[in-house]
Amino acid sequence: MEYVQACMSLHDMNGPFLTGMGLFCVFKYIRHDAGKRTRFNRLHVKITFNHMRAPGEEEENMDYTTQMDAARKGILTEELKRVAEKELFEPAELMRLVAEGKAAIPANRLHTCLEPNGIGSRLKTKINVNLGTSRDCKDLEMELQKVNDAVRMGAESIMDLSSWGDTRTFRRKLTAQCPAIIGTVPIYDAVVYYHKPLKDITSQEWLDIVRMHAEDGVDFMTIHVGINRQTAERFKKAKRLTNIVSRGGSIIFAWMEMTGKENPFYEHFEEILDICQAYDVTLSLGDACRPGCIEDASDISQIEELVTLGELTRRAWEKNVQVIIEGPGHMPLDQIQSNMKIQQTICQGAPFYVLGPLVTDIAPGYDHITAAIGGALAAASGASFLCYVTPAEHLRLPDLDDVKEGIMASKIAAHAADIAKGIKGAAQWDREMSTARKNLDWERMFELSIDPERARKYRESAKPEKEDTCSMCGNFCAVKNMNRILDGEIVSIFDE
Numbered sequence: 001m002e003y004v005q006a007c008m009s010l011h012d013m014n015g016p017f018l019t020g021m022g023l024f025c026v027f028k029y030i031r032h033d034a035g036k037r038t039r040f041n042r043l044h045v046k047i048t049f050n051h052m053r054a055p056g057e058e059e060e061n062m063d064y065t066t067q068m069d070a071a072r073k074g075i076l077t078e079e080l081k082r083v084a085e086k087e088l089f090e091p092a093e094l095m096r097l098v099a100e101g102k103a104a105i106p107a108n109r110l111h112t113c114l115e116p117n118g119i120g121s122r123l124k125t126k127i128n129v130n131l132g133t134s135r136d137c138k139d140l141e142m143e144l145q146k147v148n149d150a151v152r153m154g155a156e157s158i159m160d161l162s163s164w165g166d167t168r169t170f171r172r173k174l175t176a177q178c179p180a181i182i183g184t185v186p187i188y189d190a191v192v193y194y195h196k197p198l199k200d201i202t203s204q205e206w207l208d209i210v211r212m213h214a215e216d217g218v219d220f221m222t223i224h225v226g227i228n229r230q231t232a233e234r235f236k237k238a239k240r241l242t243n244i245v246s247r248g249g250s251i252i253f254a255w256m257e258m259t260g261k262e263n264p265f266y267e268h269f270e271e272i273l274d275i276c277q278a279y280d281v282t283l284s285l286g287d288a289c290r291p292g293c294i295e296d297a298s299d300i301s302q303i304e305e306l307v308t309l310g311e312l313t314r315r316a317w318e319k320n321v322q323v324i325i326e327g328p329g330h331m332p333l334d335q336i337q338s339n340m341k342i343q344q345t346i347c348q349g350a351p352f353y354v355l356g357p358l359v360t361d362i363a364p365g366y367d368h369i370t371a372a373i374g375g376a377l378a379a380a381s382g383a384s385f386l387c388y389v390t391p392a393e394h395l396r397l398p399d400l401d402d403v404k405e406g407i408m409a410s411k412i413a414a415h416a417a418d419i420a421k422g423i424k425g426a427a428q429w430d431r432e433m434s435t436a437r438k439n440l441d442w443e444r445m446f447e448l449s450i451d452p453e454r455a456r457k458y459r460e461s462a463k464p465e466k467e468d469t470c471s472m473c474g475n476f477c478a479v480k481n482m483n484r485i486l487d488g489e490i491v492s493i494f495d496e
């Protein structure tokens, strides 16, 4: 039996990762015991999160493997309690959703600085930010800056898609210091790590990388397990305009073609489940066959893969492994709603993680907008988790400005969907903004803006003659004039 004490001092945590999120320190004691975990005396002291517990206030001795296992046993974990607080849920209500697989709380037990968040269609829609080095852009500092910006702007999740350099050090740095949910795609990393021709990577080596990422503390992993030899054969017969556009999907398809072997993630799915169970890694079942253009949307390959993902979801839940399902991709507006319904039926309400959907193919440079349109409709129709898309999509690795544009577009889409879905507290934000607008209270409007910096910059760039209006209408300001007339004042627009 081994005791691990993960302790981060205020000095450690007062780094750039927490800019804008307040200080907190976490003391967490975990006892490793044959894949089970027992947590006790876990103390969180948070200054800005209003989440303070006194030492020993809740002495726990709880045996569970994953958040789903705990929920099924009726154990209230710290993570579930925290998520329930943020989502304005009764813990029992959230526990039921997690137990049923309709909500997931990705929380690797080795990611000790995690600020937990829940993903599920009845919860606030979450967004993910992709980043990581590539052969052509290997500036690690730039990627770390993107992490800081993403956390500061409120992204709940970060996926490290690094495919160049010392990926393990970067990944460990993320799980040691970043409070966002951390996701990875082990298949990319395997190619970098083994540094040999793709066809020479063995089935066992693919699985070993999954274990390594779990040991490094990642909270969820995308595993391209839905494309097996049968799906691949079907894909070859049912021709597509843009073939397979998923990076991981194309790698595993090529590997299967060159080796003649079954997808190792599919063949050894039980072993993957054992790894996920041991570390509480949430499986993100990857969509290798997501449509890469409008014309390929909802085709045989996409739907066949989804059926396989539905079967694998059931198997994961039997082992208490939490699951989220990845989805399209490029998709015309009129197909999004039905796709969300099909996913919910086939995958029994497992949280849906959509990559867009991009509603048209013709807008390179503006794909954060095409994705936000699709993402808003998808989330309003049941998707729980939006992967951001930046203006650089299809063109290059995003820079810092692209990341910001992508995050804001995604957050707006997520919030718009939350209003439509009636997510608790969502419409209240808009009500407060509208009240500030009616009162012509500019400071309050900046405070409530999704991007206060930009809102302030715009107003200051064109100062109005009258402070209680803006340069759009000046004395014709409808808000001001209506306030005055309803207060019994005289309104005289031209001579004021």
Ligand code: SF4
Binding pocket: 469, 470, 471, 472, 473, 474, 476, 477, 478, 479, 480
């Ligand atoms: S001046 Fe016009 S745009 Fe500006 S606050 Fe008044 S009504 Fe709105």
